[in-house]
Amino acid sequence: MIPASEPECFVSDFEERLAPVERAANEAWWSLATSGTEEAQEGFVGAGKEYTRLFSDRDEYGKLRSLHEDLDSLESPLLRRRVEVLYRMFEERQGDAEILGRIEELEAEANAIYGNHRSVVGGKKLVENEVRELLRSSEDEDLRREAWEASKSVGRAVEGTVRELARLRNQLAREQGYENYYARSLELQEIEAGELAGIMARLESATGEPFRELKIDIDTKLRRKFDVDEVMPWHLSGPFFHRAPDVAGIDLDRYFEGKDLEDLTRRTFDGLGLDVRGVISGSDLYEREGKSQHAFCARIGRAYPYDVRVLANVRPDAYWMDAMLHEFGHAVYDRNVNPRLPYLLRDCAHANTTEAIALMMGALVDDPGWLRSVAGAEGEDLEEDAAKLSAHRRVDRMILTRFVLVMYHFEQALYADPDSGDLNSEWWDLVERFLFVDRPPGRDEPDWAAVIHVAVAPVYYHNYLIGELISAQLRNYLESHITRGPFYENEVAGRYLLESFFGPGAREDWRDTVLRATGEPLNPKHFVKSLD
Numbered sequence: 001m002i003p004a005s006e007p008e009c010f011v012s013d014f015e016e017r018l019a020p021v022e023r024a025a026n027e028a029w030w031s032l033a034t035s036g037t038e039e040a041q042e043g044f045v046g047a048g049k050e051y052t053r054l055f056s057d058r059d060e061y062g063k064l065r066s067l068h069e070d071l072d073s074l075e076s077p078l079l080r081r082r083v084e085v086l087y088r089m090f091e092e093r094q095g096d097a098e099i100l101g102r103i104e105e106l107e108a109e110a111n112a113i114y115g116n117h118r119s120v121v122g123g124k125k126l127v128e129n130e131v132r133e134l135l136r137s138s139e140d141e142d143l144r145r146e147a148w149e150a151s152k153s154v155g156r157a158v159e160g161t162v163r164e165l166a167r168l169r170n171q172l173a174r175e176q177g178y179e180n181y182y183a184r185s186l187e188l189q190e191i192e193a194g195e196l197a198g199i200m201a202r203l204e205s206a207t208g209e210p211f212r213e214l215k216i217d218i219d220t221k222l223r224r225k226f227d228v229d230e231v232m233p234w235h236l237s238g239p240f241f242h243r244a245p246d247v248a249g250i251d252l253d254r255y256f257e258g259k260d261l262e263d264l265t266r267r268t269f270d271g272l273g274l275d276v277r278g279v280i281s282g283s284d285l286y287e288r289e290g291k292s293q294h295a296f297c298a299r300i301g302r303a304y305p306y307d308v309r310v311l312a313n314v315r316p317d318a319y320w321m322d323a324m325l326h327e328f329g330h331a332v333y334d335r336n337v338n339p340r341l342p343y344l345l346r347d348c349a350h351a352n353t354t355e356a357i358a359l360m361m362g363a364l365v366d367d368p369g370w371l372r373s374v375a376g377a378e379g380e381d382l383e384e385d386a387a388k389l390s391a392h393r394r395v396d397r398m399i400l401t402r403f404v405l406v407m408y409h410f411e412q413a414l415y416a417d418p419d420s421g422d423l424n425s426e427w428w429d430l431v432e433r434f435l436f437v438d439r440p441p442g443r444d445e446p447d448w449a450a451v452i453h454v455a456v457a458p459v460y461y462h463n464y465l466i467g468e469l470i471s472a473q474l475r476n477y478l479e480s481h482i483t484r485g486p487f488y489e490n491e492v493a494g495r496y497l498l499e500s501f502f503g504p505g506a507r508e509d510w511r512d513t514v515l516r517a518t519g520e521p522l523n524p525k526h527f528v529k530s531l532d
């Protein structure tokens with residue numbers, strides 16, 4: 001048996017070296033996303049290499065491997081967990097230093113291509129917010145088609161980079177003995193491939209028929225609206241058709257016209273007794289030339305008080321209300337992990353548990369009770385809309401589920417063979433199979449590469465779906481056992497989340513967090529029920 005104190009020293013010593021480097025890497029990422037300058041890109045690549053270098057010592061890796069193989073000999077559960085977490089961090093960053101560095105560069109390059117992409121429509125360069133707006137509201141078919149095609153053109157610009165990334169990621173994974181990068185990612189994420197396949201199959205069948213009916217209904221309306229025989233992707237309301245702004249016959253945006261979304265976000269979290277003022281003050285929330293067009297929550301280092309920031313490009317509409325509640329959902333989790341935990345465990349339990357909170361908060365955007373009490377929506381309209389709002393939520397969940405199925409199958413195909421000449425048609429085969437959206441005749445473009453996750457957040461999309469499952473299960477538990485009514489505007493719910501979900505951080509496996517916080521293991525039935 002290894003004496004407990006020596007592994008403890010080894011891990012603590014590593015944590016001490018990790019802290020400043022991790023903080024610098026986080027800062028560099030924030031600086032790149034908020035400025036988009038070449039200097040920031042160099043800084044980001046440099047900080048990334050520095051970070052990766054921390055994991056390059058073969059002796060340390062060997063030592064960690066043997067600790068990991070003999071976990072049971074470690075008495076302290078916290079130390080066991082730290083070893084597990086650190087082992088996975090090392091495992092993700094093994095391999096030839098040149099290849100690892102090349103991957104950093106390619107990821108930064110891809111980020112820059114997405115960040116600087118502008119869709120040229122009618123001779124004008126549009127940002128993503130403008131393309132989204134156009135596809136939501138324009139009735140001009142030619143213009144819609146042009147906008148749709150322009151938004152996909154980033155795919156061609158980034159395709160080579162994405163394929164190269166996939167090849168290199170595979171090479172490293174295979175050298176470590178994994179089948180490919182996809183398989184390695186699931187394993188290091190503590191997701192069991194067979195279990196995930198089972199969940200995907202179950203959700204595919206649970207949504208199959210209702211989604212087909214829904215799509216027939218959408219198509220009927222769109223054919224009438226645009227006076228066409230066949231519905232093409234540009235008739236749909238978003239560039240990827242993975243959200244449902246108008247398919248349930250409701251204009252959610254009008255609830256947010258002229259509203260201060262920052263204020264609504266603050267009030268929503270105040271209602272739970274979770275103060276987000278400290279996050280807002282460090283955040284970068286509005287559109288500006290050069291900054292990333294997306295939305296995310298960033299944690300800068302893990303020193304307490306935690307420095308957590310949100311990047312967004314807020315406009316007063318439903319899309320951005322959802323995004324704000326979502327990102328601040330991540331932020332309250334990050335801000336409230338117990339700071340007395342050892343460094344490596346000051347983190348959320350898993351990507352899927354933090355997505356669960358983010359999705360649960362984002363979903364308030366079409367919740368009639370929240371719209372009334374927090375967003376100040378007026379009485380009569382709201383009553384009329386109540387049924388449509390619940391249809392909207394259901395449609396939104398189904399579309400997300402079907403889009404995750406596309407990504408789940410596509411990324412497996414990509415990592416099975418990054419050089420395949422069939423990826424373009426495989427992508428559209430999946431879009432047709434799961435979303436019932438037909439490919440434009442003769443189209444042979446890398447539309448798959450237009451999805452930013454494929455390049456820079458690989459093998460991640462399933463976490464949104466598992467996050468949805470956890471979110472439905474958690475909300476159900478909160479409202480039936482803790483608050484006995486809506487969880488929002490209830491400080492007891494906030495306290496429960498603090499103690500049961502956020503506080504424990506990464507001290508346990510995500511399955512244990514789900515079990516402890518909801519009284520049962522992950523159970524898809526709550527989510528499936530919400531699709532009825």
Ligand SMILES: [Zn+2]
Nearest residue numbers: 326330355358
């Ligand atoms: Zn998220």
